[in-house]
Amino acid sequence: MSLARVHNFSVSLDGFGTGEGLSLEAPFGHAGHRLHEWMFATRWGRSELLGQPGGSAGIDDALARKSTPGIGAEIMGAGKFGPPGWHEDPEWKGWWGPNPPFHTPTFILTHHRRPSIEMGGGTTFHFIDASPTDTLETARKAAGDQDVRIGGGPTMVRDFVTAGLVDHMHIVVVPILLGRGVRVWDGLEGLETGYDVETVSSPSGVTHVTFSRAAV
Template sequence: MPKLVARCITISLDGFSAAKGQALDAPFGKDGLRLMRWAHVTQYFAAMIGKEGGAEGLDNDFLTHAFDNIGASIMGRNMFGPQRGPWPDEDWKGWWGPNPPFHHPVFVLSHHKHSSFQMEGGTSFHFVNDGIESALKQAFAAANGKDVRVGGGASTVRQYLEASLIDELHLVQAPILLGSGERIFEGLDGLSDRYEVVEYIPSETVAHVHIIKKTK
């Protein structure tokens, strides 16, 4: 059975996955990019932006395998871009340049209409206006038997957790303070009845935690 997974979802010590104040030059909010420092120093990330070098090791391994067996992605509109409300135009093509790292269909949750479009390397973006379950259904269909990955952001991961639709969550705890921002774990009363931690793997810089949905 194909699964819905979330991987490399990073939270700060104080529980935030993005700081306040997202903008074109601040996809993780004001001073929030520090959250992803563990990833940005890796070989995987260096290669993604066409550079050499970068750290090997546990963190790099997790990133390298984050797209294993993934046939489609789902993300919130804030992960796709800094715009809010109705789309001002359709010029924005995401944060990732002409050849995004997905290489499969990506379904963007948005209350506002937007045309689908195709990028280099097999990535296409599609906009879903009728809720998380519809997005999931479309993503599973597009994934063609493979798993679907929820990319983020915090609110999207939270909604899928709340609905018990995520099967596996790989969380990364980064030892930094953000002070404020968006939480994944908010209003999820009873979460520990539905989900459990099955693995705890600290690296030198962050802790990787595997959480799975409990079988009934």
């Protein structure tokens, strides 16, 4: 069975998945890099995302690197692909340079469709304007028998969770208060009843919360 999985999705203690004032210079707005420092400090993050040696090799690393195996496609929201207004730039190809860290077909949810873009390292960006259910079906076909990563940002994660499509969700609570931005948890009352929930804190200060469907 092909699962829909959320990994390494960081939120502040007050529930914001990104800050306010997103721009080309500030992809996470006033949150800066604070939500993701834990990930860039891991051996996996340094190697895969920064191309650097070193990094921690404990619990943060172990959970971070679960994001890759078994994934055959990613779906992301328009807000993850670029700063507000990226669709007005025909040359925009994402934040990640010529070799994005996805290495699979990657579907961008947007009302502004454009031709697919083949990048290096196995990533192809497809632009799709469809419901969560239909988008997941399309991504599953592209993934073969493998799983689909639900890549964020917070609005699209919430939309997919609300639609009951997410089988596994790894949330990382960072002990900072952002105060403003985009909330992840709105409208998800009682979500825990459909999942097994496991919580573990790390010496880095973050807390990993994993929701997995009881049946999976």
